[in-house]
Amino acid sequence: MRDNPLRELLGAITARDDAWTAVLGRLDELGRDDQTSVAGVQHDVGEYLEDTAALLDTLALAVEGGRVDWAEVLDAAHGYLGNPDDLVSDEQGVLGILDDAFVCRCLLRQAADAARQRQLTPPVQVDGLPAEQTVRQLLGVPVAATLEVAARQTVADLVQGWR
Amino acid sequence: MSKKFIRTDAYEADVDQMWAMITNQDYWIAKYEAIGSTEVRWENFAASEDSFTYTSIRNVPADLPSFVKKVVGDTNTVTTTERWTRAGDAASATTDIRVKNVPGGTTGAMQITPAGKGSQWSFDFDTKVSLPLIGGKFEGVMTDQTGAQLTEEKAFNRRWLAGEV
Numbered sequence: 409m410r411d412n413p414l415r416e417l418l419g420a421i422t423a424r425d426d427a428w429t430a431v432l433g434r435l436d437e438l439g440r441d442d443q444t445s446v447a448g449v450q451h452d453v454g455e456y457l458e459d460t461a462a463l464l465d466t467l468a469l470a471v472e473g474g475r476v477d478w479a480e481v482l483d484a485a486h487g488y489l490g491n492p493d494d495l496v497s498d499e500q501g502v503l504g505i506l507d508d509a510f511v512c513r514c515l516l517r518q519a520a521d522a523a524r525q526r527q528l529t530p531p532v533q534v535d536g537l538p539a540e541q542t543v544r545q546l547l548g549v550p551v552a553a554t555l556e557v558a559a560r561q562t563v564a565d566l567v568q569g570w571r
Numbered sequence: 572m573s574k575k576f577i578r579t580d581a582y583e584a585d586v587d588q589m590w591a592m593i594t595n596q597d598y599w600i601a602k603y604e605a606i607g608s609t610e611v612r613w614e615n616f617a618a619s620e621d622s623f624t625y626t627s628i629r630n631v632p633a634d635l636p637s638f639v640k641k642v643v644g645d646t647n648t649v650t651t652t653e654r655w656t657r658a659g660d661a662a663s664a665t666t667d668i669r670v671k672n673v674p675g676g677t678t679g680a681m682q683i684t685p686a687g688k689g690s691q692w693s694f695d696f697d698t699k700v701s702l703p704l705i706g707g708k709f710e711g712v713m714t715d716q717t718g719a720q721l722t723e724e725k726a727f728n729r730r731w732l733a734g735e736v
Contacts, residue, residue, distance in 0.1 A: 412700065480674035483642075487674065487702040487709075490641035495704060511703050558703035565701040566674060 410468045410482075413489040414461045414512065415497065417480055430503035434546045452539035453502065453546075460509040463532050464518055467561045470531035478531055480566050481519045485512045495551055507555060514559035522567040574710035575700040576679070576717055581723045583689040584732045590662055590683070592731060594618035599627070601736055606723045607632040610646075617682070623655040631720070637698065638705065639712050653681070660685050668717075673709065675700040677717065692707055694721065 419425050428450065435449060437442050464485060471479045488511045492498040496507040513534055520530035544552045582589060596616050603611050614626035625728050630646045648671035653666040661684045668677040679696030696717060702707035731735050 462663065463613065483672055483674040484702055487642045487705065491638050491705050492636065492641070515703070555703065560702045562674075562703045562706070 409465070409472060412464050412468065413486055414457070414464055414505070414508065417489065417508065418461060420458055421498070421501050421505055425503060427501040430500040431506075431546060434503060435487055438478060438545055441526050449474060449539075449542055449546075452537070452542060453506070456537050456539035456543060457505065458481055459535075459537060460512050463534060464564075467516065467532050475531045477528075477570060478519070481515060481563070483516050484562050484566060488512070489517075496547065500545060504545060507547055507551065510543055510547060510552065511549060512553050514556050518560055518563040519567065522570065526567075526570050528570065572705060572710075573697050574707075574714045576694065576698065576714050578714060578718065578721060579691050579693040580728075581689065581691050582692045582728070582732065585688070586660055586662060586683055586685055586690045588703075588732060589690050589692065590657055592728065593662075593683075594710070596625075598731055602724060602727050603627070603629055605727045605736070606720065610648075611680040615651075621657040623657075624653070626650065626652040633716050635716075636712060639709060642709075643670060644701075647671075655681075666730070670713065673700060673713075674702060675706070677713065686707070 417507050431453065432441070433448070435446060439444075440449070443522065464482070466486075467478060467482050471482050488494060489508045494507060496504050498504040498508075504556070517534040520532060520534060523530040584592070596613075596618075599616075600611070608629040608631055611627060611629040614628065616625040616627075617623070619638055628648065628650045631649045633647045635643065635647065650669045650671075652667045654665050654666075661682060663683075664676070664681040666681060670676065675698075677692065677696050677698040681695075682693045683690055684693070696714075698710045698712065698713050698717070700706040702709055708733050727736070
């Protein structure tokens with residue numbers, strides 16, 4: 409199966425001592441720096457990242473298995489993941505890969521919606537997770553909105569050839 | 572958005588000589604070798620008096636920025652399809668160029684038409700890369716690469732037409 413760049417990023421970043429430093433800083437700014445809150449966020453964000461990596465694995469297998477109509481959706485997700493100097497730099501540890509995971513989920517969710525609108529069956533199902541709202545807060549509303557718009561434009565291009 | 576690329580190259584050779592060149596597979600094999608392409612594979616190559624189609628897959632050497640290399644991978648694998656038609660005193664084509672792992676690609680049209688005693692080969696390409704936020708940067712890089720490659724190809728074409736290859 410094709411390498412999953414999100415798993416590679418996760419492996420590299422979570423091994424760092426300062427992996428959560430930027431996230432903790434954001435929680436402090438958001439007034440959510442009590443121990444319960446921090447532990448909950450770390451758990452939910454970890455689940456969010458793992459679920460997103462699993463979605464990319466599922467899609468990669470589907471593409472290899474014949475869903476070539478989704479190959480460019482996978483390429484688009486990998487393309488954003490491959491750029492370390494994106495909207496939130498990967499240098500910021502877990503916070504720096506949250507924008508990557510957020511974009512991937514937007515791409516997959518919007519592509520799945522577009523497929524269903526065309527009576528096609530999407531190869532992945534993007535479920536809502538407890539961390540969705542927290543991730544938006546950590547990224548900041550303007551960043552999240554920018555990423556959503558960018559993903560929507562990308563998907564609009566990619567699904568043009570779908571019937 | 573997408574990135575447009577327009578260019579015209581002049582040749583001393585006439586359209587007949589140009590057609591003879593591009594419909595000769597030996598020309599493509601020699602050209603790819605001359606410009607450094609490796610691992611060349613042909614999905615098809617079919618030429619007749621009034622039509623010509625090919626699809627090639629090859630690794631193309633390119634000095635790419637690191638953010639592009641991250642996406643493209645270690646080898647820049649390019650699939651090119653051209654469909655040519657000869658009509659009257661001109662030849663025209665559609666082209667489709669895809670880079671492995673990059674969503675989107677380059678599409679466009681080419682024409683070889685008489686110009687003075689020779690001919691001119693014109694290119695009208697459109698590059699669209701569908702990547703969130705960074706698609707535009709990719710389009711710029713791919714367009715620059717296309718321009719650089721066509722400059723190399725033009726130099727080779729002149730040598731081929733002069734019988735130097």
